[in-house]
Amino acid sequence: MNKSRILIIDDELNIREVITEVLSLNNYQTKTAKNGQVALDILDDWTPDLIICDIMMPVMDGLAFQKIVYSDKLLSTIPFVFLTAKVENNLMRNCFHVGADDFLTKPFEVKELLKTVQSKIERFKKIKNTTNLYIGESKNFSHEINTPLNGILGSIDLLMDDTAYLKQEEIIIFHEEIKTYGERLNRTMQNIIHFENIKNNQFKISENDCAEIKNVFKNILNKISFHYKKQKNRVVSELTGAELAISSNNLSFILFELLDNALKFSPENKKVVIEGSIFSDDYYEINIFDYGVGFKEEELKLIDATVQFNHDEREQQGLGLGLFITKSIIKKSNGIISIVSKENEGAKISILLPIHKK
Structure with missing residues (x-):
């Protein structure tokens, strides 16, 4: 039986030695590093099943x-357990935002260490096997499911194990993180469903579909305000009211996907602009402008469900798949989409959608 592999990262030698001894005696294979930079060298040719990592370290800290x-899709599903001398609200929030699965507070007991290690390895092996069973070896899909699922389960574990010791504001943080990760997981599953329907030619539209653009945008803005907290004011809008020949769900998907990407891949001090007006008797025009990283010319040619471009610069959150689905919905709704962009100069996305005829 193969031993589970665990990478231990801490700048204190005695902590590395203690954890190594305990885990080795319990049939785990371990390697150690004194900081994040040394750990990256280890990961070049050795992939662990779990990473135990101190937060405060010289050279490269845990975060x-x-x-x-987690920017490497081959490593992004490995569960993370952070070591910390104390857990503060801001620190907890930062850790969960980058995908922490659990915490061990120094000093910890051997029993607590072993329980955490065993539960994380067993659970995430089951998750990996399940996702591979249903969606094959797709690393992009696996990342998109495992990352938010890890966040949800890690938050629940901490709530269940430490409820008696948590302050009310800490419990609220966990609740917010669970909701955020749940929304992200739901979005991924909806994308997969959309993709399968499109691929199997089962995507349905009706001639009776109708959505009022300003009402749909209002709901999308509320959703964005939750996801981006204080960044709601980054979105500047000027929309003429009109009823479009598309379902509210499909129009919501299009607007959220495009605005979310525009916000995600542009600086927080830059506005994202959405404009909408009557283009002709038959069509309504929507333009979305951002001032972010933009697209390379070759990337614009690769907006396909099987491609997730610019991996080093963009966090893997379904960008390629989302744009593919967006283009497919617009096309099947008898609309048109065009993207004009230059790398590092932002992008302009233009959409024409048919106006609903009463």
Whole structure:
């Protein structure tokens, strides 16, 4: 039987030695590193089943290390357990935003260490096997499911194990993180369903479909305000009211996908502009402008469900798949989409959708 692999990262030698001894005696294979940079060298040719990582370290701290690891889709599903001398609200929030699965507070008991390690490895092996069973070896899909699922289950574990010791504001943080990850997981599953329907030619539209653009946008803005907290004012809108020949759900998908990507991949101090007006008797025009990283010319040619481009610069959150589905919905709704962009100069996305005829 193969031993589970665990990477231990801490700048204190005695902590590395204690954890290594305990885990080795319990049939785990371990490697150690004194900081994140050394750990990255280990990951070049050795993939662990679990990473136990201190947060405060010289050279490269735990949060910076995890961000780099999770930018690699081959490593992004490895569960993370952070070591910390104390858990503060801001620290907890930052850790969960980058995908922490659990915490061990120093000093910890051997029993607590073993329980955490065993539960994380067993649970995430089951998750990996399940996702591979249903969606094959697709690393992009696996990442998109495992990352938010890890966040949900990790938050629930902490709530269940430490409820008696948590402050009310800490419990609220966990609730918010569970909702955020749940929304992200739901979005991924909806994307998969949309993709399967499109691929199997089962995507249905009705001639009776109708959506009022300003009402749909209002709901999308509320959704964006939850996802981006204080960044709601980054979206500047000027929309003429009109009823479009598309379902509210499909129009919501299009607007949220495009606005979410525009916000996600542009600086927080830059506005995202959406304009909408009557283009002709038959069509309504929507233009979305951002001032973010933009697209390379070759990327614009690769907006396909099987492609997730610019991996080093963009967090893997379904960008390629989302744009593919967006284009497919617009096309099947008898609409048109065009993207004009230059790398590092932002993008302009233009959409024409048919006006609903009463």
